[in-house]
Structure formats: structure tokens, C-alpha cells
Amino acid sequence: MILVDATLVSLFLIYLVFGTAYSAPPFRLKTVPVVDFIVSGVGAGFMPFMMGLELTERLGSNIFSIMLAVVPLMLIHCGGHIIQAVGDYEVDRKMGVHTFVVRYGRKNGAIVAGFMFLLAGFSPLAYSVFGLLSYRHLFLFFIVFPLSIPIIKRYASVLKKPSTKNVVNMQKTATKYGLVGATVMLGYTLLVKIASANAH
Numbered sequence: 001m002i003l004v005d006a007t008l009v010s011l012f013l014i015y016l017v018f019g020t021a022y023s024a025p026p027f028r029l030k031t032v033p034v035v036d037f038i039v040s041g042v043g044a045g046f047m048p049f050m051m052g053l054e055l056t057e058r059l060g061s062n063i064f065s066i067m068l069a070v071v072p073l074m075l076i077h078c079g080g081h082i083i084q085a086v087g088d089y090e091v092d093r094k095m096g097v098h099t100f101v102v103r104y105g106r107k108n109g110a111i112v113a114g115f116m117f118l119l120a121g122f123s124p125l126a127y128s129v130f131g132l133l134s135y136r137h138l139f140l141f142f143i144v145f146p147l148s149i150p151i152i153k154r155y156a157s158v159l160k161k162p163s164t165k166n167v168v169n170m171q172k173t174a175t176k177y178g179l180v181g182a183t184v185m186l187g188y189t190l191l192v193k194i195a196s197a198n199a200h
Contacts (some may be wrong), residue, residue, distance in 0.1 A: 018043035041078035072120040079116035087167030108164035
């Protein structure tokens with residue numbers, strides 16, 4: 001007998017709706033400036049996170065804590081989507097796909113994406129200042145931050161000259177160092193859990 005988690009199925013269906021509305025008629029939200037990267041952030045950042053929580057049976061946790069965790073993810077995905085659109089600018093413009101970047105320009109797109117990355121990157125510090133995150137977790141922030149330096153340098157190149165070539169170079173660097181950063185964060189999370197279990 002196969003047990004189906006109704007909440008997980010509902011979340012997955014919503015995820016599919018977002019994906020379909022983004023790329024397929026009649027909505028094609030990818031052609032609506034601002035809405036395009038917001039939908040991408042929700043679809044690629046928020047929904048998978050919620051489905052992951054449901055799989056671990058933690059979706060019923062404190063909703064405020066969930067939102068604190070998911071907002072940086074959404075900002076990163078929104079920024080990443082804009083950077084991708086900067087790289088696709090020429091093709092989208094020729095095809096008549098009026099993305100945020102096509103409407104407002106590559107330079108402005110790169111600036112907005114950078115602002116989102118900045119908010120996401122420093123959100124742990126802001127959370128700590130307002131007492132929403134324990135200061136001890138900032139140890140992870142200072143470990144991971146050096147890994148972002150090569151990505152920041154690539155972003156500076158995109159900001160200076162928002163070409164497809166520079167975008168591709170930034171994406172390759174982000175993938176390389178992002179995997180290392182994700183591994184470090186996973187290891188840190190496991191160590192914290194083990195330490196907490198031993199303390200009890």
C-alpha cells in the first residue's frame with residue numbers, strides 16, 4: 001500500500017503551476033518584467049524548501065523561522081535568475097521576450113541582482129543583530145564568506161561589462177565554489193546536530 005502525503009502532493013502541484021505559468025501560454029510570466037524573477041524565486045527557492053520540510057515532517061514548525069530561512073534562498077534565486085537573463089539578453093530581445101533585463105537593460109539588471117545577493121549574504125548578520133539567530137552560527141558565515149570572494153570578483157566583471165561571456169564565467173565560478181560552500185554548510189549542520197544530541 002502506497003501512502004500519499006496530501007500536503008506534499010499539493011506543494012508539488014503548486015510548483016508545477018508556477019513552472020507552467022512562467023513559461024507557457026496564456027500567462028508566460030517570463031515576459032512580464034519584475035514578475036519574471038519573483039516567480040522564479042518563489043518556484044526555485046521557496047517551493048523546493050517547503051517540499052523538503054514536508055518530507056522531513058517539519059513543515060509544521062514555527063512559520064516565522066521558516067520564512068527567515070527561506071527569504072535568503074529566494075533572494076539568491078531571484079538574483080541568479082536576473083543574471084541568467086543578462087546572459088540571455090540578446091536572444092530574448094530578438095525573440096521578443098520582454099524580461100526585466102530586456103525592459104530595463106543589462107546594467108540595471110546586474111545592479112538589482114547584486115543588491116539581492118548582498119541582502120541574502122548579510123541577512124545572517126541582520127538576524128543576529130535583531131536576536132533572530134544565535135551569534136554562534138555566524139561562525140559558519142565567516143567560514144563560507146571567503147568562498148564567495150571569487151564569485152564577487154566575477155560579478156564585478158559582469159557589472160563592469162554585462163556580456164554573455166562574463167555571465168557564463170560567473171556561473172561557472174558560482175557552481176564551483178557554491179558546491180564547496182554547500183558541502184561545508186552540510187558538514188556544519190551535521191556537527192551541530194551531533195553535538196546537540198550528545199548534549200542531551
